Amino acid sequence: MDSILRQEYPRPQFQRTEWMTLNGMWDFSFDEENYDRKIRVPFVYEAPLSGIGVNEFHDVIWYRREFLIPGEWADKQILLHIGAVDYSCDVWVNGRHMAHHVGGQTGFCIDMTPVIKKNGNQVRIRVQDYPGDLDIPRGKQFWKEKSESIFYTASMGIWQSVWMEPVEAAHIEQVLITPLFDEKAVRFDYELSHWQDCTLETEITFQGKTAGKMRISPVGKKGTFCLQLDEAALGGWNVTEDFAWTPEHPRLFDVEYRLKQSQETVDVVKSYFGMRKxxxxxxxxxxxxxxxxxxxxxxxxxxxxxxxxxxxxxxxxxxxxxxxxxxxxxxxxxxxxxxxxxxxxxxxxxxxxxxxxxxxxxxxxxxxxxxxxxxxxxxxxxxxxxxxxxxxxxxxxxxxxxxxxxxxxxxxxxxxxxxxxxxxxxxxxxxxxxxxxxxxxxxxxxxxxxxxxxxxxxxxxxxxxxxxxxxxxxxxxxxxxxxxxxxxxxxxxxISFAVEGAKxxxxxxxxxxxxxxxxxxxxxxxxxxxxxxxxxxxxxxxxIEQEINGLLTYDRAAKVDLEQIRRITSGENMTG
Missing domain, CATH: 3.20.20.80 (Glycosidases)
Incomplete structure (x- = not known):
């Protein structure tokens, strides 16, 4: 089952090299905190891949996982990332309450450093959902146990990756990237945990060629700078003509940020962007x-x-x-x-x-x-x-x-x-x-x-x-x-079309x-x-479940010849 444990880096737009997944088997229980079951994260208990696969409502569910911190992380801050939990949750690390989060679509981050132990740690998560409440954002999750009409099986619990990573006290917290297409430039809006005695170096490359570099000395935790792309360095090509991102030509520029404090590199983050408007x-x-x-x-x-x-x-x-x-x-x-x-x-x-x-x-x-x-x-x-x-x-x-x-x-x-x-x-x-x-x-x-x-x-x-x-x-x-x-x-x-006995x-x-x-x-x-x-x-x-109006089956099998679908979708050989 290792192939479905989602071992890939969960945050591809903001990557560090050191990290550790906490996906896999967790202790689990319904309603009472007795951990009488196992569940495979990041699949909700209603999903067969969770190892449970039961469609029933519970007011509360509990998760528990033991973990060790690698020795080389000993002097660093340890961040716990929880991708998404439906719908609200509380998190304890080594018995201390660390977070309360509301919202089932996005994740959150916890700094576990104050409570981390060298010889072993434990994270516990209490999740609560409200299937009968229609004034919470639930999407297509049905408020009844059996799906019907346009609504599907409800999802309660962790449904995106859980992972942790080490950082120094001074590190990059966030960078928003805005391509300035007409100016052939890029704007970066950054946030740092600390800025005193720091420099932030940014390098943009395209297929190994440097397209721009900048080094700044931040004057606060937040700031903005723009970097002009160097067309000459890219071979004299026009950035917005030859390097633009489109579905037909999804060209991506790579970005590397290096945060230095007192001349020592304390954080390296890799990202990317598309030059498009x-x-x-x-x-x-x-x-x-x-x-x-x-x-x-x-x-x-x-x-x-x-x-x-x-x-x-x-x-x-x-x-x-x-x-x-x-x-x-x-x-x-x-x-x-x-x-x-x-x-x-x-x-x-x-x-x-x-x-x-x-x-x-x-x-x-x-x-x-x-x-x-x-x-x-x-x-x-x-x-x-x-x-x-x-x-x-x-x-x-x-x-x-x-x-x-x-x-x-x-x-x-x-x-x-x-x-x-x-x-x-x-x-x-x-x-x-x-x-x-x-x-x-x-x-x-x-x-x-x-x-x-x-x-x-x-x-x-x-x-x-x-x-x-x-x-x-x-x-x-x-x-x-x-x-x-x-x-x-x-x-x-x-348009519904039943195949393989679907109803x-x-x-x-x-x-x-x-x-x-x-x-x-x-x-x-x-x-x-x-x-x-x-x-x-x-x-x-x-x-999907009782809806049979897909171009593909639920298992992603083609119902009809895909080339014929393509011709109609793209408008080839239209009648009239």
Whole structure:
């Protein structure tokens, strides 16, 4: 089972050489802290790969793990990283309470140094979830024990990697990287644990060639500097033409930071970035200042063995390979913040990604507080990934179901969009994906109509598009309207096709492979032929539990010939 213990470095955008995984077998118990079971981390107990695989609700679960610190770490600070725990948790190290964390989509870090012992240590984690509470961000996790409709098996507990690393007292805490595409430069916003008597050296390379170097003497724990890329050093090539990042050419620059204190190197961190720009102008979505048509597929990020956790790191790459084989150039990650390892593979393989949050379902002040806090962590954690080209804080008015009549819900939607742009002004925001937009950079539409002629008529003119209500909901909430945003049909299709005896549902049903391909063509062509649409997102990549509307089975097997899917997706040989 070692192949599924997720031994790869969990944080590819900020890598150190020394680290140790705590994935693997942990002591575990339901409800009472008696540790009468074992569980395989990072899989939740509902997932078969956890070694437990039972779908039942518990108010509390407990984890325990013994660990040793390598002798060479003895004089360093020891940081414990916990990738993601659903939904809230408390952590003790050697009996001392070290952290309380709320939010199931992002992780946190603990400095264990004050309590670390040389001869052995113990970490205990108490996790609590609230399956009946609909005002916490839960995404597609169902609040009943048996999944149904569009909702899936709930996930409680640790579902991303747990690991630790040593650092010196003076170390780099965070660096946000912003490509300045038009200026052929890069901005770095850094945070240090200490800055007195320190220097920070930064070197950018491309395939071994130095593209820029800078050495600064920080005057505080936080700071900003810009580094111009050296085109001459790169052979005289134009940075924004020959080294730009796109899905077709996912070129990446490597970065190495060296923090020195009193002339001694105390921290070395490696990272990377893509030289690319995302913008919106004149009703068009632009990538690197050029119109770019987005062919996305909805990716729920579920696996039959691991639920929200991929069985292995290789599975991310396999999914991306299949997605590109079918003619898509991107994904809309749906109702979860995907593991940073997936984003790393999207960066290096060339895949556009829309970043999304898990929604709640009932509006409350607690939902507003928790979602805002969790969303800010998602945006900042994933900021450096060039693959991410849009943010989606809300979906289909989930959590703000009365947005049409409740001004506080409209203001919450508006605030989320504004807050997102305050954290990241480099990417467009779809404020409430699908309908009832309040303040959005994109007009996104969810439309599961299956009739080709209806879709042709609906998307034939701007007037018909703006006035349409495909799901019975207006595209804009009260007080808002269209102001020239790019139009993207960000959910459509959902054609069910049962193979291998699968049973379930979709938004329309195909009876054979030939029928499926014809239905796929019938919903795809009206979108592709409309001169007003700047991209689409087809529902969906795989079957999931009772949903059988994927292009692939839940096990990632092709339902029909992938080359025929690619031809339709890319618009080759369109009829008419």
């Amino acid at each position: 995302v913008s919106v102008a004149s009703g068009r979505f632009l990538l690197n200042n050029r119109p770019y048509y987005q062919r996305l597929i909805l990716d729920q990020g579920y696996w039959p063995g691991g639920l929200m956790s991929a069985p292995s790191d290789e599975d991310y790459g396999k999914d991306i390979t299949l997605i590109k084989q079918m003619g898509f150039n991107g994904v809309r990650i749906h109702q979860k913040a995907e593991d940073p390892r997936f984003l790393y593979h999207a960066d290096r393989m060339g895949l556009l990604v829309w970043g999304e949050n898990a929604s709640g379902y009932v509006y409350s002040r607690r939902l507003a507080q928790d979602l805002l806090q969790e969303w800010s962590r998602i945006v900042l954690r994933d900021y450096n990934h060039p693959s991410i080209v849009a943010w989606t804080p809300l979906n289909e008015s989930w959590g703000v179901l009365e947005i049409a009549n409740r001004p506080e819900q409209r203001e919450f939607c508006r605030a989320l969009a504004a807050f997102t742009k305050a954290l990241d002004s480099s990417r467009p925001v779809s404020d409430n994906d699908g309908w009832e937009h309040v303040d959005s950079d994109l007009l996104t539409i969810h439309d599961y109509e299956s009739q080709e002629e209806v879709l042709k008529e609906r998307y034939a003119s701007m007037e018909q598009i703006i006035n349409a209500q495909p799901a019975g909901r207006p595209l804009y909430a009260k007080g808002s309207g269209y102001h020239g945003e790019p139009i993207i049909v960000s959910e459509f299709g959902g 379930g549902w979709g938004y329309s049903t195909a009876g054979s492979a030939r029928d499926f391909l014809e239905r796929y063509r019938a919903v795809m062509e009206p979108i592709l032929k409309s001169p007003h649409i700047q991209g689409f997102c087809y529902t969906q990549l795989t079957d």
